[in-house]
Amino acid sequence: MKQVGSALLGAVIGLLAVLYFILYPEAWSIGMIVSMVLYALVSFALTVLIHEAGHALFGLSQGMKLLNISVGPIVLEQHGGKFLFHWIPSSLGYVGRAMMGFSEKLELEDMRRRLIRYIYGGPLMNIGISILSIVLAFSVWHHPFLLIFGLLNFLLGASNLQPATVKSVFTDGLVIKKLKTEPLHESALLLGHQxxxxxxxxxxxxxxxxxxxxxxxxxxxxxxxxxxxxxLHTINYFHLPEHAEKAASVGLQTAFTRAGKTDDLYADIADISYATALFFTGRLASYPGIENALESIGKLDAVTDTKRNAFLSYIQGDIQNAVLLLKKAIELLGVWHPLYLRGEMEKKLLHQMIDWMENEKTTIS
Known part of the structure; x- marks a missing residue:
């Protein structure tokens, strides 16, 4: 069914493009081709911005507050009543994001309804703009930019409504499907907003x-x-270092279960979180096959990758290098990070890991 929808979407876009150039032919040249490429690049950036603005506007209408909005590496964050700009390329699989949060506690059913409207905002904004642009291109202003802009908006809006996963990122359609079908108390999406x-x-x-x-x-x-x-990050922040065994028991069922090396953000989080809990229990170095398990963690997130390398150094007895790598992880978090946001809790945990390693090094010496 998804393949049929994609084929129909492509057919509609192709038909509109062919019809336009039949009705309003262009004098093709190298300069014209270069212009078309530039039109497409500019249109794509604007289309992503419109999509995220649609999410933000619909979210605001549902009583949510803007946490951050990004297009490519450009991030606008709202923090402490101020808007802050960051330049941070995301490695999490998305080209744009509008992250919103609720200002007050809601009943789960009410939260679900509001989230569905917020998620619909991006695709609907794209589709609305696409209809307007295409109509104008065929009626008022016969310019290829307007056509390309309209077609890209239609493509992003319509394709995003199809349930799918790109790397570890859900399309809006899949998020909507999950919100509509999953039981309230089993919804990770609702829990994430709580x-x-x-x-x-x-x-x-x-x-x-x-x-x-x-x-x-x-x-x-x-x-x-x-x-x-x-x-699992949140569980570690809550339990570690005092209740490391509890944190390890939660991560036990999900960590180190992947077959081979795969790009899976959720598996990476499970593995590095469990390894962190094992570290605080004192069982990391003795865990069976730990080096191979750590090597299987992907490189989607630089902080996770650096922590993995720190654990490998620690297991090999190079505590000094492990500490340096953990300090590097703190630097990588910076002021704002796509996965950890402000990162206060992660930084605190990293400092605790450094203290434990340095105390262990002092004891050994």
Whole structure:
């Protein structure tokens, strides 16, 4: 069915392009071809911006607040009542994102309805702009830029409504499908927004409501949604270093389970989180096949990759290099990071890991 939809989408776009150039032929030349390429590049950037602006506007209409919006490496973040710009290429598989959060606690059904409207905002904005642009191109202003701009908006809007996964990123269509079909208390998407709300109120995760942490742990260990493993970071922040065995027990069922080396962000998070918990239990170096398990972690995220290399150095007895790598991970987090946002909790955990390693080095000496 998805292949049929993609074929129809391509056929419609092709038909409109052919019809336009039949009705309004262009004098083709090298200069014209270069212009068409430039039109496409500019149109693509504007199309992504329109898509994310659509999410943001629909989200605001649902009582959400803007956390950050990005197009390519350009990130606009709202923090402390100010708007801040960052230049950070994302390695998480998306070319644009509008991240929104709720300002107040809602009933899950109400949250689901509002999130569905927010997610629909991006594709609907693209499709609305595409219809307007194509109509204008065929009626008022016969210019190839307007046609290309309209067709790209139509392509992004319509294709994004199809349920699919690109790397570890869900299309809007898949997010909408999950929100509509998954039981309220088993929805990782809803739980993610509950976590965002809790974090916006208190960055000290150890002060969070234990009931929320219990819900996160239950969803992770149930195995019903692989994307729930992205919350293992939160579990580590809550339990480590004092309750390392508890953190390890939560990650045990999902970590080091992939077959071979694959680009899977959720598997990477599960593996590095479990390795971190094992480190604080003192069992990392003795874990069977640990070096091969760590080597299987992908390179989608530079922070995760650096932490993995730090663990490998630690296992090999090079504590000094392991500490240097953990310090590098803190630098990579910077002021803002696509996966960790402001990264306060991750930085705190990394500093705790450094302290443990340096204390161990002092004890050995």
């Amino acid at each position: 976590i965002l709300l809790e974090e916006s109120r208190n960055t000290d995760v150890k002060q969070w409501n234990p009931a929320l942490i219990d819900t996160v742990e239950q969803l992770i260990t149930s195995g019903k949604d692989p994307s729930a493993t992205s919350f």
